[in-house]
Amino acid sequence: MSTFAVSGVTAPLWLPPLVAAAVAFATSMVGISGAVLLLPFQVSVLGFASPAASATNLVYNLVAIPGSLMRYRREGRLFWPLALAIALGSMPGTLLGAWLRTHVLAERGVFEPFVAAVLLYLAWRLVTGGRDESESVVAEGVTALGWDRRRLGLGYGGAEHRVPLPALLGVSFLVGLVGTAYGIGGGSLMVPLCLAQWRLPLHAIAGATLAATLLTSARALAAYRFLPAPPGVAAAPDLALGALFGLGGLVGGYLGARCQRYLPQATLKALLAVVLLGVAGYYLWPG
Numbered sequence: 001m002s003t004f005a006v007s008g009v010t011a012p013l014w015l016p017p018l019v020a021a022a023v024a025f026a027t028s029m030v031g032i033s034g035a036v037l038l039l040p041f042q043v044s045v046l047g048f049a050s051p052a053a054s055a056t057n058l059v060y061n062l063v064a065i066p067g068s069l070m071r072y073r074r075e076g077r078l079f080w081p082l083a084l085a086i087a088l089g090s091m092p093g094t095l096l097g098a099w100l101r102t103h104v105l106a107e108r109g110v111f112e113p114f115v116a117a118v119l120l121y122l123a124w125r126l127v128t129g130g131r132d133e134s135e136s137v138v139a140e141g142v143t144a145l146g147w148d149r150r151r152l153g154l155g156y157g158g159a160e161h162r163v164p165l166p167a168l169l170g171v172s173f174l175v176g177l178v179g180t181a182y183g184i185g186g187g188s189l190m191v192p193l194c195l196a197q198w199r200l201p202l203h204a205i206a207g208a209t210l211a212a213t214l215l216t217s218a219r220a221l222a223a224y225r226f227l228p229a230p231p232g233v234a235a236a237p238d239l240a241l242g243a244l245f246g247l248g249g250l251v252g253g254y255l256g257a258r259c260q261r262y263l264p265q266a267t268l269k270a271l272l273a274v275v276l277l278g279v280a281g282y283y284l285w286p287g
Contacts, residue, residue, distance in 0.1 A: 006238035007056065009046045016241060017248030020060065024252030028068040029260040030272040031191045031206030033061050033213050034249050035184040039115070040279050048238075049108040051101045054183025055224035055237035056245070061185050061217035063246020065210050067254035072207030075261065076141025079154055079204065082163070083211035085147075089169035090176025090186045090216045097180025098223035098235075105181060106233045112283045118178055119280035122189060123273050125196040142204045156204035163198050171197075176216055185217035192276075195269065202268050206260065210253075 003010045019041060023034035035057040042048040042056065072078045105111045145153030145160060152163045171193060172186070179186030190209050194200040221237065229235040260268070 004238050004241045006234075006236065007046075007048045007052060007241055009042075009048050009238070009241060011046060013244065016244040017251075020064065020245040020248030021252035022248075024064055024068075024249035025256040025259075026271065027275070028210065028253040028256035029206070029263065030268050030275075031202060031209040032189075032272070033065055033184060033210060033217075034245075034252070035061055035213075036119075036182075037275065037279060038245055039183050040282065043108065043112070044282070048241075049111070050234045051106055051224065051229065052234040052236055052238060054101055054181070055221060055235060056239075056242040057183035058185065058217045058221040058224070059237045059239060059242025060245040060249055061213055062221070063243055064249025064253050065214040065217075067250040067252075068210050068257040069207060069214070071254050071257035072210070077204060078207035078211060079142040079144070080208070080211065081144060081147055081152055082154065082205060082208040083215070085152060085165065085168055086172045086175070086186070086190055086209070086212035087215035089172025090179070090212070091219060093173045093176025093178075093186070094180045094216060094220040095223050095227070097177040097182075098220060098227050100177070101181040101183075102224075102227070102229040102233050102235050106230070115182060116280040116283040118182060118189075119276045122192040123276035123280065125192045127273055128196065142207075154200075154204060156201050159201075161198070161200050161204075163194075163200070172212075176220075179213075179216065180220040180223065183220075185213035185220060191272065203261065206257075 001010055002013050020034055020038060023037045027034045038060060039057050042053045069078060105114055143155035145155050150165060152165050154161050175189045176186040179189050194205050195202060224235050
């Protein structure tokens with residue numbers, strides 16, 4: 001057993017990377033980082049519930065996500081224009097999200113209902129988003145169809161998809177705010193919205209949303225590190241714990257991204273919905 005100085009968590013050194021590897025394997029296939037499940041693990045299993053836990057989650061993202069991106073890039077399914085648009089739109093939201101977590105959501109009793117509400121909303125959007133014919137298509141790569149001030153275009157599996165850029169930037173701002181307060185970056189929250197709102201194929205956007213999560217996590221971590229927090233509120237990350245989580249996530253994320261192409265989109269969407277509803281239900285269950 002080892003004790004991590006910053007968080008005060010006591011756990012075997014093998015436990016954080018093992019849990020993170022299993023989580024990242026599943027979540028990387030649906031385009032989200034494992035941080036969405038590692039935060040509940042920190043809060044409920046390790047007893048680490050302060051804003052510093054959210055910041056530690058962001059350290060995990062910085063270490064773990066490159067493994068998934070490496071695989072998606074190798075397969076030609078890393079669509080950078082979408083990733084950069086999400087990251088740009090979320091930029092102002094990261095500062096507000098860090099302030100919200102340290103000044104309003106610092107107490108565990110307030111933070112847990114916030115997490116549950118976010119996850120329930122995303123699960124609802126995913127389940128009610130309908131089905132698109134392109135869901136069954138697994139193509140070799142994503143093609144850029146050009147972009148301007150009004151829309152962003154991509155081609156995948158013989159179909160063309162257009163996203164209104166102003167709407168994407170506006171939604172990204174809210175995603176950056178909520179994702180930073182939660183401690184998952186932000187790009188991950190775009191997955192259910194992209195599926196439900198714009199009917200984008202999951203196999204085409206998973207790499208982009210993970211890349212956006214990496215970029216927003218770097219800014220959000222800086223906000224937690226340097227923005228002043230109220231007296232008695234710990235906001236600095238536990239770098240050692242976050243790095244151990246990240247090393248496990250690096251391996252699990254790469255393997256998950258490699259396996260993703262072999263699963264149909266309907267299965268992946270069902271997996272994501274189950275994950276979101278399960279964690280939300282845990283926090284809302286009496287006692």
